[in-house]
Amino acid sequence: MQINSTLGRVEKENAVLLIFTGGTISMSEDPANGALKPIDFDRLQEYMPELKRTGVKIKSIPFLPLIDSSDVDPALWERIATTIEENYEAYDGFVVLHGTDTMAYTASALSFMLENLAKPVILTGAQLPVGMLRSDAKENLLTAIEIATAKENGVALVPEVCIFFEDTLFRGNRTTKKNAEHFNAFNSYNYPALAKAGVHIKYFRTYIHYPTQGSALKVRTKVDRNVAILKLFPGITSHTVDAILNIPGLQAVVLETFGAGNAPRQFWFYDALKKATDKGILIVNKSQCGTGTVEMGRYETSLNLMSAGVMSGYDITTEAIVTKLMYLLGECANVQEVKRKLSISLCGEMTVG
Ligand code: ASP
DSSP states (O other), rough: OOOOEEEEETTTTOEEEEEEEEEGGGGEEEEOOOOHHHHHHHHHHHOOGGGGSOOSSSEEEEEEEEEEEGGOOHHHHHHHHHHHHHHTTOOSSEEEEOOOOTTHHEEEEEEEEEEOSSSSSSEEOOOOOOTTTTTTTHHHHHHHHHHHEEEEETTSSSSSSEETTEEEEGGGGGGGOOSSSSSOOOOTSSSOOSEEEESSSEOOOEEEEOOOTOOEEEEOOOOOOOOEEOOTTOOOOOHHHHHHOOTTTEEEEEEEBBTTOOOOOOOOHHHHHHHHHTTEEEEEEEESSSSSSSOTSSSSSHHHHHTTTTEEOOOHHHHHHHHHHHHHHHHHHSSHHHHHTTSSSSSSSSOOO
């Protein structure tokens, strides 16, 4: 396939809104016990005088107190989405500074919440705090700002919710945190990179989604958190499966299966799933493998799942299916609409068919 690519330019007159939520990028060591904890927003700016040299008009909004992203919940996704909505006309792009631990969940949730997005929303962070000599914070942030302002003929080059880390730009709802130590913290196992940053930033337009011209941004932030993950392993007991499928108020389950979407063939397992789907609980089949797709019916071991009413999650990430379910359960008028939208890709989160 011919890949249509282009090199970006920094648009000096552009304006970027920086939304600070926290994460290692904004932490320093607590002298009392050596643990990393969030620092003041003012101190963060002191560490990055380069921000003034970008030529881009940057305004920042800190969400105080800055948090470790393990404390992120849907209220933060709503706050980011509405902040973008309120400031949408005034800025060319948005950069969200966020901890890496749950960044892929936030990027996925925002991709669903920001419908008809026509401007870049770039999430980034760092593996080492900004105040440390070898920190990756500056490069990540400065490149994210450049990407958020990149345009061709006045049109944003990457009008998507993305994660930029180390040297790669990923579609946000395709990413997973893969590394807790090295600077290349993220990967997108089932979708190609949208851009690579070296001497130049090279954008792969073939893989970037461009919205229909003229459709206005719609921000939808209602979520329903009654979602659970049921991860299979050899030897799992019926007590474990039943305990999860009978959680009071449960609306949907992400069933993490083996290989191409396979599961045990024992009757008790099928029966538990069937009883749950008969009660109206949605169950989505997501493979435990990072790369590849669920193929229901390829092996005998997934035929039972189909007859129990389990839906395919194709090649979606866990982060994207959890947030897609929360979003659809919160926003859709009825279960038919939820099911219909689960079986299609809403914003490039999965490859169907
Ligand atoms: N625990 C941190 C967080 O996710 C890790 C990081 O930022 O890299 O907030």
